[in-house]
Amino acid sequence: FFKTEQVYGVAYSELSPALLHAAAIDQEISRVMLVKPYSSYRSIVVNRFYNPLFVHSLVPGALKKYDLPDLAVTLAPGKLVLAGVTDCNGKYEDTENIEKDIEIIKNGFRKLNSSGNLQIIPVEAVDNPADLFPEWLK
Secondary structure (H helix, E strand, C coil): CCCCCEEEEEEEEHHHHHHHHHHHHHHCEEEEEECCCCCCHHHHCCCCCCHHHHHCCCCCCCCCCCCHHHHHHHHCCCCEECCECCCCCCCCCCHHHHHHHHHHHHHHHHCCHHHHHEEEEEEHCCCCHHHHHHHHHC
């Protein structure tokens, strides 16, 4: 096999949990960008209606041990960008719960002295995700 200096990962929407799990397991992934990820498994479980595309990224029984914000914290001290975090419908309507989930991640990075490695990009700035890459790659 070959040796790489750095491995980065980008995932969009329903693929975000898969990248989170991969990065939590493989410490070689030093930077992760999640574009329009849904905020948590909990957000799907507590709502009657949700985006059915998200079902394919659920892990049965995960909430007994962890949720996506907890998994995101395990990436510290690596770099994490959350761009346009959504609710369980892939929308920005349930801002209260989205903010609660983001706060868990912020607190976790803060406790691990890695606040500078976490970037939260508001939905308004995510019109064209490709515009986010140049800054992220620096």
